[in-house]
Amino acid sequence: MTPHATTSAAGDTIGVWLIGARGSVATTAVAGCAALAAQLLAPTGMVTETDAFTGSGLPALDSLVFGGHDTASTPLPKRAEELAAQGVLPPWLPAAVHSELAAADARIRPGGPVDGDSRAPEELIADFATDLRDFARRTGVARTVVVNVASTEPEPAPGTWPASSLYAAAALRAGCAFADFTPSTGLRHPQLAGAARVSGLPYAGRDGKTGQTLLRAVLGPMFAQRALAVRAWSGTNLLGGGDGAALADPAAARAKNAGKERVLADTLGTTPQGEVHIDDVPALGEWKTAWDHVAFDGFLGTRMVLQTIWQGCDSALAAPLVLDLARLLARAHEKGLSGPRPELGFYFKDPDGDESALTEQYAHLLAFAARLGHSR
Amino acid sequence: MTPHATTSAAGDTIGVWLIGARGSVATTAVAGCAALAAQLLAPTGMVTETDAFTGSGLPALDSLVFGGHDTASTPLPKRAEELAAQGVLPPWLPAAVHSELAAADARIRPGGPVDGDSRAPEELIADFATDLRDFARRTGVARTVVVNVASTEPEPAPGTWPASSLYAAAALRAGCAFADFTPSTGLRHPQLAGAARVSGLPYAGRDGKTGQTLLRAVLGPMFAQRALAVRAWSGTNLLGGGDGAALADPAAARAKNAGKERVLADTLGTTPQGEVHIDDVPALGEWKTAWDHVAFDGFLGTRMVLQTIWQGCDSALAAPLVLDLARLLARAHEKGLSGPRPELGFYFKDPDGDESALTEQYAHLLAFAARLGHSR
Amino acid sequence: MTPHATTSAAGDTIGVWLIGARGSVATTAVAGCAALAAQLLAPTGMVTETDAFTGSGLPALDSLVFGGHDTASTPLPKRAEELAAQGVLPPWLPAAVHSELAAADARIRPGGPVDGDSRAPEELIADFATDLRDFARRTGVARTVVVNVASTEPEPAPGTWPASSLYAAAALRAGCAFADFTPSTGLRHPQLAGAARVSGLPYAGRDGKTGQTLLRAVLGPMFAQRALAVRAWSGTNLLGGGDGAALADPAAARAKNAGKERVLADTLGTTPQGEVHIDDVPALGEWKTAWDHVAFDGFLGTRMVLQTIWQGCDSALAAPLVLDLARLLARAHEKGLSGPRPELGFYFKDPDGDESALTEQYAHLLAFAARLGHSR
Amino acid sequence: MTPHATTSAAGDTIGVWLIGARGSVATTAVAGCAALAAQLLAPTGMVTETDAFTGSGLPALDSLVFGGHDTASTPLPKRAEELAAQGVLPPWLPAAVHSELAAADARIRPGGPVDGDSRAPEELIADFATDLRDFARRTGVARTVVVNVASTEPEPAPGTWPASSLYAAAALRAGCAFADFTPSTGLRHPQLAGAARVSGLPYAGRDGKTGQTLLRAVLGPMFAQRALAVRAWSGTNLLGGGDGAALADPAAARAKNAGKERVLADTLGTTPQGEVHIDDVPALGEWKTAWDHVAFDGFLGTRMVLQTIWQGCDSALAAPLVLDLARLLARAHEKGLSGPRPELGFYFKDPDGDESALTEQYAHLLAFAARLGHSR
Incomplete structure (x- = not known):
């Protein structure tokens, strides 16, 4: 198989904002996207690079611009080297995509709340939404998809706001599509249901299905x-x-x-x-x-x-699905689709729709791919 | 799960003629059919006993009448005891269905060719077809399905007639639907292609998919x-x-x-x-x-x-599929369907149709079930 | 392999008193010992029936007399039928050894304490010891080995007496060797250490090593x-x-x-x-x-x-080891050996000695077999 | 575990001559020996680096000088890079031991016979023996151990000389101890039995036991x-x-x-x-x-x-055993031991001695280690 990732010479750019942006999944997604955009490797594991998605109007891989939140500080180029030492990335890859990793790392903003953080939930949501709007303004992306790839949270106590839901609320407020790749509460927080419904944004979850x-x-x-x-x-x-x-x-x-x-x-x-x-x-x-x-x-x-x-x-299984989801939700957003997208149940352990059998989920995904491609 | 196998108080009986009628698969099929017909056990593993087939007009399990060819002589009741000792059948089952096993055993005719058999292929085919017609006449079955569950044959030398093809030819001649549950040549013999096509009979194969x-x-x-x-x-x-x-x-x-x-x-x-x-x-x-x-x-x-x-x-995996195939082909025959039935690819390693993915094969099977049920 | 279990026409009989005498392990041990004594089956899995133990002076299998304590009431012949239905015992075995099972069942005494039992630990120990002495008197066995094969107990609260330790105390009081085939406290209760040491009895444990x-x-x-x-x-x-x-x-x-x-x-x-x-x-x-x-x-x-x-x-793995231990401890008792027997570490997950490697444990067992055989 | 491979500042050097010197096992052995000698890694998998061998007088790892025969031409530094890309060697290792790999590669001589080679077996043996003597003279090693780590040969036709036996004969002629790490004929050629017996050299085989x-x-x-x-x-x-x-x-x-x-x-x-x-x-x-x-x-x-x-x-499993064998045979040679060494059966699938159980083989190895350490 020779490299043949979709690329585009011109057009809109799309923001991909990762919660947990310095984690293994995020690092693999950013490094891998750069490698595929540069045609250094074949797009194995990326469903949206198969023939069925050719006409879906998905954003090209080289149009994706990465940023995110994280409480960790190890920069992405160093994380990529750690992953290469473990055999997750090819040994030559971190050097080959160093500039893309460094650029993404420069767009990562401090996550939270961290210990000693005195901000109330409302303040945190506002700060995170500001980060998202700043990212869009500075990069000029046409729209942004937020994907949560942070570590799984414990189930929150009733009435509290887990971090995953603060980020989800910020995404809604900043007008970003949202994907919950973890089993954390995220957008399923009871106090977010109403806001999500009226947001006009597409979203999908929950918990990536990788093994x-x-x-x-x-x-x-x-x-x-x-x-x-x-x-x-x-x-x-x-x-x-x-x-x-x-x-x-x-x-x-x-x-x-x-x-x-x-x-x-x-x-x-x-x-x-x-x-x-x-x-x-x-x-x-x-x-x-x-x-x-x-x-x-x-x-x-x-x-x-x-x-x-x-x-x-795990990272190699998850990262291409994260890229798939970002592309699919960006296009759905562009097409004006909103609300939960059960057509993306193929990617999740606990999907929004009723279907749990993979082949049926795949059929729904292909139908969605066709629908995304119809002329506006 | 409580036993709920389909039974019928009256109506046509259907012949199931097994090539290799004293083998493990055949013994399990005959004993199991009797057990299910008597509601002694639940029909686990029988796809045609699931809800999707309720309206397909399949022959009831208590309407199936078994016979067959075999070169072996150990009677079915004894074979059933051997299988029970191995844990294939419940220990109490051989005694509970002894009369059904004995009745089927009495309808088994000598297979062939055996060593020293001087009959030419044409004679063997004629003899086997006579056996099938005699079976139908004596039992009064409305029609008969022949299923090959004998041991796998070596690939035949070009121009020769393997036993499996002799039996298949006899089935065509006697007007019986045919299922090839083994990878043997059977109906795929080049000299049978024409006869099969014009026979007006439905058939299916090849090689049961059991593991x-x-x-x-x-x-x-x-x-x-x-x-x-x-x-x-x-x-x-x-x-x-x-x-x-x-x-x-x-x-x-x-x-x-x-x-x-x-x-x-x-x-x-x-x-x-x-x-x-x-x-x-x-x-x-x-x-x-x-x-x-x-x-x-x-x-x-x-x-x-x-x-x-x-x-x-193996026998427990194969036997319910053999019963499924017999019922489906009998009903297809009754409905006037003929030729290869790619809708039954769900059951085979090397199916007649193009589809190899199980879920798609299952969808085709369900569509076939619906089609069989349409009013005559 | 043809059956060749050791039998003896005459001589002392030996008591094997099982705690949990109606459990699966006990049932398998009693039924299996009878089957081997009658030479109905080969002694697969019994280490003491291998050549290395020929000269060790172990009691013959047909000299073992079974009894025990249990809180359950399902009789051994019925338990054996249940195990045969599960494939643990050959289907024909329960009938073949029915009389031996019934005889052993008649010697089983109620275990305890059960709910509502008002007896203090000391009373229970005294009652259990009386059961053991009655068993010896009625059967005339030369000596008795008590083996705990009851379900694993939770760790006891400090200062309490778990049932396993009551039985172990009774064994000491009645002059019986003791084997702990479970991880329960048994003889390792802190208040039994002194009594065990001065008892002059051999004992071994803990927790049979079966998988x-x-x-x-x-x-x-x-x-x-x-x-x-x-x-x-x-x-x-x-x-x-x-x-x-x-x-x-x-x-x-x-x-x-x-x-x-x-x-x-x-x-x-x-x-x-x-x-x-x-x-x-x-x-x-x-x-x-x-x-x-x-x-x-x-x-x-x-x-x-x-x-x-x-x-x-599990029962088939444990039962032959229980018979091995009963024979080895009976012989050790006869030879005047007392205290913990680290030579039996081969049989246990948590042995009395220091050695955890199987081959070294086996070498110690063989040396013990030789020592048991030396003329008195 | 911190690196603690045995090293020595002075003393004799020992030759290790590898048949198949540019194969994966040889490359891993040479690179690994250099890494351990430089204390870059712990000696995991090397039995002769455990405490039991401390007093055996084995040659230090930094005293081993590598050479060998091979028909392949890819140099060792390049082969090491290939192995690092596959995760067999740590990614940083080829660069770290480049000089040792290059030095060993320079001592590799062409193996044979290759296609078109017109030399008779006797000539090949003589040439290979000359290579061995040249190696010893140029490096000044006190003695050399030849280890066959080439690909497994087909069983030779009767009366022919497979390459492995030519190399073995050359080792005998040049006065080198020999280890057969493959199942090839090597020293077990019928026409080498007499020469081996009277050679005064220690040898061991056959077929490394690695999985x-x-x-x-x-x-x-x-x-x-x-x-x-x-x-x-x-x-x-x-x-x-x-x-x-x-x-x-x-x-x-x-x-x-x-x-x-x-x-x-x-x-x-x-x-x-x-x-x-x-x-x-x-x-x-x-x-x-x-x-x-x-x-x-x-x-x-x-x-x-x-x-x-x-x-x-495979290479990582085999390489430390190859180093073990070279050290043990070198020391045995120094101590004047000759003939087959069944004490090394621990390393082989098809050992010279009678013992096939690993624990017993290990005990023999430890006894041998003690024997090697006795003062001369």
């Missing part, structure tokens, strides 16, 4: 279609990196697991026995391993077992 | 939909029972593997590296284990791996 | 011998049956996991990252699956992975 | 010690790199598999059912995956299964 749940979204339907009775579906995830540490907090894991279990209930029509574990294993670095054990009954009650082992790099 | 290939038919599309680049797909199958011994013959395995590889080429759009092994492991008895190792590239070329392990009972 | 830890006891030394640096060792156990339910209680699981982790720390010399999960999966019935994932560094820090999947039947 | 067979050497004994009856042991190896291509030749694979099967027969006492496959999967690059499936019977014949998946980097 175990991706598999479940194709295997669950298989069991259902074959009328095989799943008795128990058990899973263990071993995660290194920041995600493992965040999810070692049982409250954070609870948010994550709700999405994982939904796909089984939806596709099987019943909730099988079995638990899901998420373990923090720092030795795995940026890599993750997911083991699933499915005990099912066949004809006449015969007991059978399917096991799957998925060994992937 | 590794079933998984591949959902995982292949997943990789394609996510634009992940599969580099190598390797597999090993460990089979006990007669199937393992038959497929230890490299010539027989070749026929099997062609189907397995087709699903990858069709769904991925490329042929990945990797081999498929089929090992005879008698210690596994009626059980089989399939291990698959998929090496794929993600974003920016990051190397990742998926492995699957499928541990199933 | 995941058995593997770890050979794989841990392999990594150490090859100077490979284990970074993380993660494991998940899926258990059906009563054990799964008992260990779903985090307090009970804690006791179990302590033993599992000890073997790694002992054999690797460091404690790797990684957790151990024990999930209750009732659908698995009497079967268990253990998945282990070992992330290790090779030469120059290269990252590598070993994964193991162990699928076994 | 699947290493596991089998600890798991086989576990089943035996627990009296569990292994019914079938099946395995599939997926190899990229040159080794995969070489072993895709069935004749070469046959040599390899003989060693793999020996360990099971030796440790289990029987030969279980099951096959071993070696697949060439270029997409895996320098990595290999080995899946093993063990079907075994427990108590009363209950069927159980163990599966293992080993994912490693």
Whole structure:
């Protein structure tokens, strides 16, 4: 496969504002977008670079301008080197896209709230919205999509404002489309429902589907279609990196697991026995391993077992989907589409729509791609 | 789940004639059909017992009358006891359905050709067709579906008639619908193409999709939909029972593997590296284990791996599909449908149609179910 | 392998008193011992039936007389039928050894304390000791070994007496050797240490090594011998049956996991990252699956992975070891050996001695076998 | 773990002459030895760097001088870069040890015979021996150990001289100790037996034990010690790199598999059912995956299964063992030990001695380490 990422010599630029902009997913997305725009690598893993999206009018990869919020301070070029040392990025890539990484890093603004921060939620929202408007003014982007790729938050106490929802509120206020790539509350905060509905903005979520749940979204339907009775579906995830540490907090894991279990209930029509574990294993670095054990009954009650082992790099699985979502939401915004976009359920563990089976979600995505392409 | 197999108090009976009628698959199908008809067990694994087929006008399970050809002589009640000892059938089942097994066994006719058989192919075809007509006359079935569930044959030398094709020719001659549940030549013999086309009979094949290939038919599309680049797909199958011994013959395995590889080429759009092994492991008895190792590239070329392990009972996986096919083809025959039925690709490794992805095959099957139900 | 279990026409009989005498392990041990004594099956899984133990003077299998305590009331013949339906026992076995099962069941005494039991610990110990003395008097056994195979208890609150320790105290008082096949407190209760030491009785524990830890006891030394640096060792156990339910209680699981982790720390010399999960999966019935994932560094820090999947039947793994321990402790008692027997560490997750590597434990066991055989 | 490889400021230097000196294993060994000698990395995977070998008088790592034969021409510094790109070596290592790699590369002599080579076997042996003597004279090493790490050869036709045996003969003639790290014929050529015996040189082989067979050497004994009856042991190896291509030749694979099967027969006492496959999967690059499936019977014949998946980097597994062997044989030579060294069976699939269980082999190795350390 030779590099053939979509590029454009002219036209509007589009802002991609990442919450958690110095994390592994964001770094991989920024570095990867630069590599593809420069045709240094093939766009493996990017669904919007496949033929079906050719006529959808999506913004070209070289028109994306990155910025974001983060509470961390390690600059993107250094983060890219760390990821290359772990095998997430090719060793030569950080140097090859250094200027793009440095430029994006210069647009990252301090996130919050941090310890000792005395700002009230309303002040934080206002400050974040100001950051977004400043970014748009300085870069001249035609519009901006905000994507939350920060670490998973614990479930918030009732009546409080988790950071993810402050960012989501700021996106609404600044007129930006929004994608929730994590299981955090974000736009699903009860006090944001009304504002989202009347915002005229498109949004999508929740929790990117990058491994175990991706598999479940194709295997669950298989069991259902074959009328095989799943008795128990058990899973263990071993995660290194920041995600493992965040999810070692049982409250954070609870948010994550709700999405994982939904796909089984939806596709099987019943909730099988079995638990899901998420373990923090720092030795795995940026890599993750997911083991699933499915005990099912066949004809006449015969007991059978399917096991799957998925060994992937979380950032490399997530980053192309983040770019896909940014492009799709930017185009949807341009086309005047607003509200939740269930057509993007293909990307999420806990999607806005009713469909949990991957193939059906893919069909909806392709229909959406066609719809985006119709002349204005 | 409580037993709720479809039954009917009156109406036509339908013949199901099994090639390899004393094998494990046939024994499980006959015993299982009797158990379901008597509502002793739930119809797990039978797709035609799900709601989508309620209005399709399929023959009821208690209207199926079994017979068949086999070169083996161990009677069905004894075979059922052997399978129960291996855990394929519930221990109490052989006694509970003894009379149905004995009745079916009495309708089994000697298969062939056996060593020393001097009959020419034409004579064998005529004899087999006579057996089929006698069966229909004696039992009074409205029509008969022939299903080949015999051991996989080696690829035949050019110009010869393998047994599977003799049986297929006899089915055509006797006016019976035909399903090829094995990778053997059967109806795909070049000298049968014309006769099949003009027979006015519906038929379907080839090679039941019961394990590794079933998984591949959902995982292949997943990789394609996510634009992940599969580099190598390797597999090993460990089979006990007669199937393992038959497929230890490299010539027989070749026929099997062609189907397995087709699903990858069709769904991925490329042929990945990797081999498929089929090992005879008698210690596994009626059980089989399939291990698959998929090496794929993600974003920016990051190397990742998926492995699957499928541990199933071959007979229990195959038998409900055999019953499904018999019912669907009988109804298609009744409705006047003829020729190859690509709508049944859901059941086969090497289907008649172009579609290899399971979900699309399932959609075609459901559409077929609806079509079968339209008023005559 | 033809049946060749040791039998003896005459001589002393030996009592085997099982705590949890109507559980799956106990039922399998009683039924299996009868089957081996009658030479109906080969003694697979019984270490004391291998050649190395021929001259050790162990009691013959047909000299073992079973009794025990249990709070459950389902009789052993019925429990055996349940286990046969699950494939733990051959289907024909319950009928073949019905009389032995019924005889053992008649010797089972009510365990305790049960809800509403007003007896103080001292009374319970006295009652249990009386049961043991009555058993010995009525059966005429030369001596009795008590083996705890009851469900794992939660860790007791300080200063309380868990049931396992009441039984252990009763064994000491009645002059019986004792084996702790579970991780429960049993003889390791702080107030029993003195009594055990001066009892003149041999005893051994703790927590039978039947699956995941058995593997770890050979794989841990392999990594150490090859100077490979284990970074993380993660494991998940899926258990059906009563054990799964008992260990779903985090307090009970804690006791179990302590033993599992000890073997790694002992054999690797460091404690790797990684957790151990024990999930209750009732659908698995009497079967268990253990998945282990070992992330290790090779030469120059290269990252590598070993994964193991162990699928076994817990009762069938445990029962022969219970018979081994009863025979070995009975003989040790006869030879006048007393106190903890670290030579039996081969059988335990959390052994009395210092050695955690299986091969060294096996060497100690063989030396013990030789010592037992020396003329008195 | 901090770097602590043994080094020495002064003393004899030792030659390590590698057959296949520009292959992945050789490159990793040379680069790794330089890295350890410079204390850049910890000596993970080197058994001779553990405490047990402190007093054995082994040559220090910085006293090893590398040379060798190869028919390939890509220089070692370039090969090291290729391996770093694959993650076999740390990315910074090739530059850090460039001078040592270049120096070793300059000492590599053309191997043979190559196509069109008209030299008779005797001439080739003489030429190779001259290369060895020249190497010793120019470098001033006190003695040289020859280690064959070239690709596995097909089994030679009777009466012919495979290249591996030409090199082995040259080693004998030049007075060099010899280690066969591959399954090729090497020193086991029938016409070399006499010369080897009277050479006064120590030697060891055959076929380094780096993955699947290493596991089998600890798991086989576990089943035996627990009296569990292994019914079938099946395995599939997926190899990229040159080794995969070489072993895709069935004749070469046959040599390899003989060693793999020996360990099971030796440790289990029987030969279980099951096959071993070696697949060439270029997409895996320098990595290999080995899946093993063990079907075994427990108590009363209950069927159980163990599966293992080993994912490693072949070169990183082999290289430290090559350094170990060179050091041990050099010291043995210095101590005047000659003939086959069964004490080194720990390193080989098909060892010179009778022992196949890893723990016993390790005990023999430790005893050998002690013996090497005794004052001269």
